[in-house]
Amino acid sequence: MGRAFNFSAGPAVMPEAVLQQAAAEMLDWHGSGMSVMEMSHRGKEFISIYEQAEADLRALLAVPTHFKILFMQGGGLAENAIVPLNLSQGGAMDFVLTGSWSQKSLKEAGKYGPARVAASAQTDGFTTLPAPATWQIGADSRYVHICGNETIHGVEFHELPDLKALGCDAPLVVDFSSHVASRPVDWSRVGLAFGGAQKNLGPAGLTLVIVREDLIGHALPHCPSAFDYKLVNDNQSMYNTPPTYSIYIAGLVFQWLKQHGGIAAMAQRNVAKAQLLYDFLDSSSLFENRVAKDCRSRMNVPFFLRDESRNDAFLAGAKAANLLQLKGHKSVGGMRASIYNAMPLEGVQALVAYMREFEKTQA
Ligand SMILES: *Cc1c(COP(=O)(O)O)cnc(C)c1O
Numbered sequence: 001m002g003r004a005f006n007f008s009a010g011p012a013v014m015p016e017a018v019l020q021q022a023a024a025e026m027l028d029w030h031g032s033g034m035s036v037m038e039m040s041h042r043g044k045e046f047i048s049i050y051e052q053a054e055a056d057l058r059a060l061l062a063v064p065t066h067f068k069i070l071f072m073q074g075g076g077l078a079e080n081a082i083v084p085l086n087l088s089q090g091g092a093m094d095f096v097l098t099g100s101w102s103q104k105s106l107k108e109a110g111k112y113g114p115a116r117v118a119a120s121a122q123t124d125g126f127t128t129l130p131a132p133a134t135w136q137i138g139a140d141s142r143y144v145h146i147c148g149n150e151t152i153h154g155v156e157f158h159e160l161p162d163l164k165a166l167g168c169d170a171p172l173v174v175d176f177s178s179h180v181a182s183r184p185v186d187w188s189r190v191g192l193a194f195g196g197a198q199k200n201l202g203p204a205g206l207t208l209v210i211v212r213e214d215l216i217g218h219a220l221p222h223c224p225s226a227f228d229y230k231l232v233n234d235n236q237s238m239y240n241t242p243p244t245y246s247i248y249i250a251g252l253v254f255q256w257l258k259q260h261g262g263i264a265a266m267a268q269r270n271v272a273k274a275q276l277l278y279d280f281l282d283s284s285s286l287f288e289n290r291v292a293k294d295c296r297s298r299m300n301v302p303f304f305l306r307d308e309s310r311n312d313a314f315l316a317g318a319k320a321a322n323l324l325q326l327k328g329h330k331s332v333g334g335m336r337a338s339i340y341n342a343m344p345l346e347g348v349q350a351l352v353a354y355m356r357e358f359e360k361t362q363a
Contacts, residue, residue: 005347008325009151009300009338010178011198013347018252037245041238046248050236053251060254060263061180063210064187070209070229071237071247076101076177078227079194079207080108083145083173084115085223087192087215091142094118094170096135099126099150100331101175109145112220118144126153128292132161141170143191149179149297151199152329154289154336156297160189171215179299180208181257182341183267191215200299200340202250205243257341266341273339273348274298280352286310286359304334307362311335314358321354323347 006013029036032045039046054069063069074082084093090113095106097120109115118137119130137144144163149156156179163172171191178199185193192211198204211229219228226232231239257266278296281289281303289296289303305311314335318326328334339348 002322004322004324005343005350006324007337007339007343007347007351009199009329009336010196011204012200012338012340013342014202014249015253015256015342018249018256021252022249036248039244041241041244046244049244049248049251050242053247053254056251056254056258057208060257061185061210062187062263066213067187067210068213068216068229068233070211070232071242072207072209072227072232073205073243074227075196075198075204075207076175076194077104077108079175079209080105081112082209082223082227082229083143083192083194084109084112085227086219086229087171087173088113088142088220089218090220092116092138092140094135094137094141094144096120096130096144096146097122098129098147098155099153100329101150101152101177102145102147105145105147105175113142121155124292125290126150126155127290127295129155129157129295132166135161135166137163137166137168137170141168143171143173144168145173145175148174148176148193149299151178151297151300151338152302152332152336154291154297154300154302155295156299158294160186162189171212178338178340179297181263181266182270182299184263197246197250199338200342202253203246206246206250253342269345270298270339270341273343273345274301276345276348276352277301277337277339280355284355284359286362287355299340300336300338302328302332302334302336304328308334310362317358318351318354321350323351323354326351 092114093109094116096118106115118135121128121130174193176193177195180195181200194209197206217230226240281287287303326335328336
């Protein structure tokens with residue numbers, strides 16, 4: 001089998017050009033006589049890789065200078081603990097529940113202080129987003145957490161909430177694991193954003209944290225040193241050994257993003273890809289997506305066959321057509337197509353063509 005179209009939710013498809021460059025540089029990076037994974041993180045070669053990656057990411061995402069970029073480890077799930085350890089100062093935190101990931105964040109934060117539900121879309125089966133005007137945020141809130149894109153339920157905030165307009169001074173924390181770099185970020189509304197790399201940025205092992213500098217330096221005394229944003233920031237993300245190879249590959253992805261027009265161009269491509277798939281789903285008599293139209297994710301598209309007894313036949317046919325990893329998350333069932341930045345339009349076209357054919361032959 002050659003390279004297939006890979007719809008995995010994560011770890012997920014990578015740009016082929018990045019994989020080729022990594023292969024070409026595997027044994028000897030730029031005449032250094034070493035693979036990147038063999039380099040000291042404190043040597044000048046790796047420092048140059050790191051600095052380039054950080055500068056490229058800052059430019060791509062238009063991160064203002066009063067935000068720090070931290071390259072950490074532990075994934076999105078570890079940040080569910082690391083954020084309260086650094087930001088809660090023992091006070092209460094508010095969570096907007098829009099799917100599995102924000103539910104996990106709430107549960108974990110509860111170990112470190114009072115974690116409250118400001119709003120929840122659970123009664124809708126997480127197919128909508130509660131309007132910000134309805135959120136119940138405590139006046140003593142240390143921060144308000146949202147998941148920008150719910151990878152499992154397929155709902156996405158297409159605009160970040162303006163907490164100040166709601167009369168709330170608390171910082172907004174955004175889990176942007178599964179849509180980082182797929183669209184611009186309005187940093188004026190954000191206090192901290194975090195995400196694992198393995199959905200849209202690179203290999204697993206790297207966790208990105210972008211945090212407003214005034215939120216750094218308030219960690220609880222029992223916060224592990226390696227997770228204290230101040231220590232991490234003071235040491236340029238090298239308080240402990242960072243995930244060097246993952247940072248290198250993410251850096252190649254950032255260069256690929258730049259070569260392809262940056263985040264605005266990616267966002268346009270992502271709109272086109274998502275529209276193609278949703279338009280087909282909405283026109284189909286066999287397939288359906290159940291998310292409210294204005295909340296549908298551009299990255300993760302869960303869908304169902306109205307006749308679920310055909311699920312296995314659908315997946316087997318997809319595999320035979322080189323369309324991989326379409327099975328839905330077990331908590332939701334059905335199918336899911338993740339169409340991150342590195343999924344070309346041709347991949348979505350191939351999926352829709354297969355679904356159209358499948359629908360015809362099953363009629
Ligand atoms: C994948 C994902 C996570 C978990 O990331 P890990 O790296 O497995 O810890 C958290 N939040 C969201 C939105 C995700 O998509």
